[in-house]
Amino acid sequence: MFKRIFWAGLGVAAGVVLVSKAEAYVRANTPKQAREFVFGADQEQVPQRTLAGLLSEFRSALSQRQSELNKTYMDRFQG
Incomplete structure (x- = not known):
């Protein structure tokens, strides 16, 4: 470990x-x-902009995947 x-x-x-x-x-x-x-x-803020872009992309993918899972399981339990 x-x-x-x-x-x-x-x-x-x-x-x-x-x-x-x-x-x-x-x-x-x-x-x-x-x-x-x-x-x-703005060349001084490249790391901060890159990190902010990565985080926003991650949050977007996370919410999209959560929506897909919610839909899949709600359809399974309701129908």
């Missing part, structure tokens, strides 16, 4: 470091117009 937690934590930490290094590399070696095209005009 502890090995899995350790390796998962190590993977998350490595992912964060890798993404931050890649983002710094892209910022240093691409022209401003290309960065604005990829990251948008």
Whole structure:
């Protein structure tokens, strides 16, 4: 159990470091117009916007799946 937690934590930490290094590399070696095209005009808030987008997509999928399950089981018990 502890090995899995350790390796998962190590993977998350490595992912964060890798993404931050890649983002710094892209910022240093691409022209401003290309960065604005990829990251948008507000380049300082990219991680927050990405996280907010992922959370909203997750909530949408969660509510859609819950609706499907409710319909399936309500049909089963009513008919």
